[in-house]
């Protein structure tokens with residue numbers, strides 16, 4: 527975990543104000559038996575047209591990424607593990623709910639950052655899931671990079 531940042535277990539949400547919860551930060555706690563480490567937790571996701579870019583990015587930043595607890599949507603995770611020595615926890619494939627599974631981790635403040643290389647030129651069948659993931663990142667003020675230039679900032683920033 528980068529110094530100066532709360533550990534993942536203690537991460538606070540962005541200020542939330544709505545008629546259901548009132549105003550304030552929500553601190554999420556985990557079950558006492560939870561074995562999750564305090565490692566920085568990062569999600570990696572790419573649409574098919576962007577997978578080559580993400581794989582190249584992961585290879586270029588493999589040393590840094592190896593220090594993180596990595597999760598990914600199904601096919602992205604499979605390709606990452608085939609192409610690098612990184613260990614990746616795989617969720618469902620995006621069209622089968624993987625984006626929503628990662629979004630639920632954002633809602634629980636378990637994630638420190640997401641690199642999501644979307645295909646900006648093709649419509650996706652699960653567009654509502656993608657929008658939900660982007661939205662929940664903004665609700666919880668979770669770092670989100672959707673192109674390579676910002677992905678580099680995110681990965682290097684988390685290391686600081």
Ligand SMILES: O=C(CO)COP(=O)(O)O
Pocket residue numbers: 571572573574598599600601602603618619620621624625656
């Ligand atoms: O569709 C995706 C993200 O919206 C990515 O899913 P896959 O990694 O399974 O291809």
